[in-house]
Amino acid sequence: MWGLSYSRARKAETTIECRECAGKLNAERTCHEVYLRCTKCDKVTDVQDYIHEMDDALESFMENVFCDRV
Ligand SMILES: [Zn+2]
Structure with missing residues (x-):
């Protein structure tokens, strides 16, 4: 299904905690x-x-980002 094309996501929620405030980190990409990026601070x-x-x-x-390489 194209609708669930995760590889095109530019953002992903992770379970990693920010060292500054213990908020959850989002993975983002250019x-x-x-x-x-911390969702809290x-x-x-x-x-x-x-x-x-x-x-x-x-x-x-990360894997999806690397797949985008030409
Ligand atoms: Zn934070």
């Missing part, structure tokens, strides 16, 4: 970059800073 963090805390949501989000 054309070629992925970053994490709005702090933007590089994915690398949380790479060891990566959950399934972030992992599939």
Whole structure:
């Protein structure tokens, strides 16, 4: 089903907690970059800073970004 094309999502909710405020982080992306934005304090963090805390949501989000590479 095209309607559930997860690969086109530009944003994904993760279960990772912000180090600043313990809010939940959303994974977001620009054309070629992925970053994490806190849903609570709005702090933007590089994915690398949380790479060891990566959950399934972030992992599939990252995979989809890499699939977009030409
Ligand atoms: Zn935060």
